[in-house]
Amino acid sequence: xxxxxxxxxxxxxxxxxxxxxxxxxxKNMFCSDVMVKxxxxxxxxxYIEENEIQLEIPEGDEAILRAGTxxxxxxxxxxxxxxxxxxxxxxxxxxxxxxxxxxYLVESEFGWQIDPKGLEIFLHRVYDRYQIxxxxxxxxxxxxxxxxxxRVQDSYRIAYLREHIQSLKQVIAEGVxxxxxxxxSALDVMALSTGxxxxxxxxxxxxxxxxxxxxxxxxxxxxxxWYQKVIKSNGxxx
Numbered sequence: 001x002x003x004x005x006x007x008x009x010x011x012x013x014x015x016x017x018x019x020x021x022x023x024x025x026x027k028n029m030f031c032s033d034v035m036v037k038x039x040x041x042x043x044x045x046x047y048i049e050e051n052e053i054q055l056e057i058p059e060g061d062e063a064i065l066r067a068g069t070x071x072x073x074x075x076x077x078x079x080x081x082x083x084x085x086x087x088x089x090x091x092x093x094x095x096x097x098x099x100x101x102x103x104y105l106v107e108s109e110f111g112w113q114i115d116p117k118g119l120e121i122f123l124h125r126v127y128d129r130y131q132i133x134x135x136x137x138x139x140x141x142x143x144x145x146x147x148x149x150x151r152v153q154d155s156y157r158i159a160y161l162r163e164h165i166q167s168l169k170q171v172i173a174e175g176v177x178x179x180x181x182x183x184x185s186a187l188d189v190m191a192l193s194t195g196x197x198x199x200x201x202x203x204x205x206x207x208x209x210x211x212x213x214x215x216x217x218x219x220x221x222x223x224x225x226w227y228q229k230v231i232k233s234n235g236x237x238x
Contacts, residue, residue, distance in 0.1 A: 001137050002032050002075040006115070006122045010084035010100050020083045028122075029129070032073060036130045038066040072179065073130055076138030077164075080105070080118035110142055110199055116163040120171050127176045135180035139164055142191055142199040145221065152205045152221035161227070162238045169235065183227070187218065203227055 007023050009016040025043050033041040039062065048055050081092050081099025090101040093111030105113040119139075126134060141160040145152045161183060172178050187204035190197050196210035203224040208214035229237045 004028050004075045004077050004122055006080040006118045007083045010082040010089055016084045023083055035070045038069045072133040072135055073126055074135045074137050077119050079112040080115040116167040119164055119167045123171045123176050133177045133179040137182045138184040140184035140201045142201050145200045147205055150219055154221050154223045157223045158226045165235060
């Protein structure tokens with residue numbers, strides 16, 4: 001799985017555009033280029049030299065790479081950000097992904113910029129590059145859900161997922177071979193970006209705090225019942 005992190009240039013300054021292109025190649029395309037094409041891409045050689053990385057390739061490994069290419073491309077997608085050489089530009093406040101704020105996007109309470117249109121952009125780039133089926137294996141919204149009288153009203157999560165699924169419908173209509181979509185996640189788990197359960201992603205609320213206190217009882221959130229309809233209708237009922 002590629003942890004995709006789409007970046008835009010903050011300005012039309014050619015320096016910002018070139019910086020962004022380099023970042024997208026290394027962060028989004030390097031690993032998948034190797035896995036899909038079966039060899040190290042041309043741009044990696046300069047990156048290795050520039051960063052004084054010692055890359056040792058034992059005899060026979062290049063043949064293994066060529067023989068072991070993947071049948072489909074898998075990725076996660078949560079947000080996008082901007083890049084620039086401008087050191088005074090506002091940064092996103094996300095606690096895992098870094099970048100600059102996009103003035104055209106809103107962000108979650110954890111500072112992750114919500115960008116369903118960016119998902120369309122990214123999927124088109126990937127499919128144009130590789131021409132193999134694509135599966136999204138993570139997509140979701142982390143939030144501080146509140147349990148009130150046995151119910152979690154997470155309309156914000158429903159809105160996020162609805163917009164991203166609509167983007168998936170659009171790219172499929174435009175010819176992208178998207179074979180699967182898996183939201184993150186079925187139930188609340190410890191968030192990688194925070195190391196706590198305060199940031200919840202699930203359709204099912206788990207009554208426990210980050211210190212392990214709680215009954216561990218499960219409660220279906222509003223998003224659970226909404227996504228149940230989405231699955232039953234194969235994405236038609238959003």
